[in-house]
Amino acid sequence: MAATPARQVYARSEVRRMLGIAEKRLRSWERQGWIPPLDRYTIADLVVLRTLATLRKSGVSASRIGQALTALRERLGELSDPLRELRIVSSGKKIVVQVGDSRMEPVSGQLLLDFDSREIHRLVSFPVKRQSGSHPVPGARRAESAAWFEKAVDLERAGAPVAEIIRAYERSAEADPGSAGALVNLGTIYFHMRSWDTAEKYYRQAVEADPSYPLAHFNLANLFDEKGDRGQALVHYLWALRLDPEFADAHYNAALLYQNAGQVMRAMRHWKIYLKLDPSGSWAASARRELEALRRATLIPGARRNQPPTA
Known part of the structure; x- marks a missing residue:
């Protein structure tokens, strides 16, 4: 039997539930011009919202986010939507942008060398707090996990068969068992398939990971x-x-x-x-x-x- 295509459009209320974003915060981001007001969201839109949610959860202030987006639009005039077109992450309470294999501080334009691939992981799956006693995952494995997560998101965006999307998320979780974002997304896929036991397994693993x-x-x-x-x-x-x-x-x-x-x-x-x-x-x-x-x-x-x- 052919695999069912992944959903490509999500309702506003569903997106807020998935990402844990309050309506008043979503409206605030819309008023500030960070995102357009929408009733339906694509996977690409979800990645943008997750970026903003991650920055705020990491302690980056709203004013700093606004300054960074304004500066990026001014410095890179060909970009109309930096959140969608660039990889934006946090470094402490500062914002940095991936530029090739380096990082840039968006307001000053200063390049910060030795981009840490773990920052990508923090973006795509939210910060993970390891339990005491857990074994740290080598940087290369975490980078591999982040790459597989991004591939899974791309597959969802393209409407690929569910089996391919599942395998990509599984590869992300295999590379880094602490990838709570990949585990939650796996659970949600199986939830929509009404495979309750499998969904519960992944959700519980996500809770254990973070x-x-x-x-x-x-x-x-x-x-x-x-x-x-x-x-x-x-x-x-x-x-x-x-x-x-x-x-x-x-x-x-x-x-x-x-x-x-x-x-x-x-x-x-x-x-x-x-x-x-x-x-x-x-x-x-x-x-x-x-x-x-x-x-x-x-x-x-x-x-x-x-x-x-x-x-």
């Missing part, structure tokens, strides 16, 4: 929710929220689980936080309806009529 990666916990929670294990789903949604309190979609899903379990006050708390984080997103209207229904359900009949009259 316990501080909120998206790994969130995706594992989605899997448990799909399988009907609400208890384990809630555990991992809450874990994702401990790691990233502004993970709006984790608040949304936790609110639903608490509501279905009859824990009204906890559900209301998460609905309120979700609406504060994402007041105008595609799921905001649904969240408001659920919150209002819970408020009406918790009103004590006759409470208003028993209030003393006012003058």
Whole structure:
């Protein structure tokens, strides 16, 4: 049987769930002109968003990102979209750009020699925190892992057969077992194929590789929710929220689980936080309806009529 082509377009709400980006942050990036406002995203768009998310997670300030993008457009006038056309990574809290085999500081234009291939890995799969006692992966293996990850992304962009994409991500994870990004993407492919056990295996490996990666916990929670294990789903949604309190979609899903379990006050708390984080997103209207229904359900009949009259 022929392999099913990989999906090439993702809805806005799905992209936010996949990358753990709050709607208000996405809108902020759009207002600043870093990305265009879109309702549908390609794999190439996801790579751009992951670049921005990685820079912010690495401690790079919004003002520094804006300065770097402006400087790159001025220095390299033929580039209209540096985030898409260049390899941009962080070095501490600074931004550097890959130029051949070297690095460039975008504002000053200074070249920084000896580009470290591990920076590529940090871009494509988010920073990985190794567990104590784990064996470090040699630089060459990590570079190989990053190369296979990029190949997998290119295959998805080209709509290649799923089997080819899976093998590329597997090669990335084989070269560096700590490549949480490759493991999460493998889990997501199998999730969409409804191969629950295999998806769970990869999501758990991602959590083990980087316990501080909120998206790994969130995706594992989605899997448990799909399988009907609400208890384990809630555990991992809450874990994702401990790691990233502004993970709006984790608040949304936790609110639903608490509501279905009859824990009204906890559900209301998460609905309120979700609406504060994402007041105008595609799921905001649904969240408001659920919150209002819970408020009406918790009103004590006759409470208003028993209030003393006012003058």
